[in-house]
Structures are given as structure tokens and as C-alpha cells.
Amino acid sequence: xxxxxRFGDGYFFRRSVNFVDTSxxxxxxxYADLSPVVGSEQGGVRPVLIIQNDTGNRYSPxxxxxxxxxxxxxxxxxxxxxLPVEQSCGLSRDSVxxxxxxxxxxxxxxxxxxxxxxxxxxxxxxxxxxVSFGLPHDQMV
Numbered sequence: 230x231x232x233x234x235r236f237g238d239g240y241f242f243r244r245s246v247n248f249v250d251t252s253x254x255x256x257x258x259x260y261a262d263l264s265p266v267v268g269s270e271q272g273g274v275r276p277v278l279i280i281q282n283d284t285g286n287r288y289s290p291x292x293x294x295x296x297x298x299x300x301x302x303x304x305x306x307x308x309x310x311x312l313p314v315e316q317s318c319g320l321s322r323d324s325v326x327x328x329x330x331x332x333x334x335x336x337x338x339x340x341x342x343x344x345x346x347x348x349x350x351x352x353x354x355x356x357x358x359x360v361s362f363g364l365p366h367d368q369m370v
Contacts, residue, residue, distance in 0.1 A: 253286040253336065255279055256351050258319050260340035261294065263332070271296035271330045276319075276343055278326050280354060292339070295354075296330040299323070308361045310353050312346065319344020328357040 266272035
């Protein structure tokens with residue numbers, strides 16, 4: 230067992246982490262298995278957008294991702310970001326990122342990488358996350 234290290238009023242132990250995939254980057258689009266689900270959660274094998282920072286993506290066995298749907302006729306919310314097929318981010322149809330459908334996923338749920346969205350799209354994603362989480366978005370850079 231690893232020797233304990235002092236941290237505040239408690240202790241923590243160093244442990245080795247087995248990385249499933251350290252190449253996952255913020256802005257990547259992967260197919261992921263989101264089942265099982267409850268109620269109105271998006272489920273099944275579907276595209277997701279990785280929204281977690283790259284440090285977390287590198288060292289954590291999990292990622293934070295938002296579901297993507299090809300049902301572009303859904304009610305347009307401030308938490309929805311359009312991904313037209315012309316943006317060539319690996320999607321075969323016009324799609325929408327659902328930033329109200331954010332989940333932490335084990336990397337074992339990730340399937341193949343489909344593509345990566347451009348920085349200007351991620352800026353829209355950041356704004357939609359701020360709206361979804363109730364963060365002050367009027368001062369975002």
C-alpha cells in the first residue's frame with residue numbers, strides 16, 4: 230500500500246490510474262453508449278461532445294460530455310448549439326449539442342472518435358454551459 234500523504238485535516242493515498250484513452254481532448258466528438266437511462270435522459274449509442282478540460286481528460290478515468298442529437302426540430306433552447314454537417318466535425322447530419330444533457334461518463338463508454346469542433350463553436354458551448362449551470366455569462370471572455 231502507498232504511504233499516506235498529508236492533505237489538510239485528512240490523508241489521501243497515491244494510487245495508480247489505468248488510462249483508457251489519454252488522447253481525449255476538449256471539443257472532440259465521440260460515439261458513446263449512454264444507456265441505461267431514466268426518464269428524459271438521452272440514451273443509446275450516440276455522439277457526444279467532450280466538454281471537460283484537457284487536464285481532466287488526461288488524468289481522469291471519466292470525461293464530462295454533452296449529448297448530441299440529429300433531431301434539429303426540437304425546441305430551440307439557449308442550451309442548444311447547432312452543428313451543421315458542413316462544419317465537417319465528423320457528423321453525417323445536421324445536429325444539435327444539448328448542453329442541458331451533460332453527463333460524466335467512464336471512458337469505457339466511449340467508442341470511436343468522430344471528429345473535433347472548431348474553437349468558435351466551443352466559445353458558443355461555453356456560453357451555453359454558463360446558461361445551463363446558472364453561471365454569470367455576461368462577463369465571459
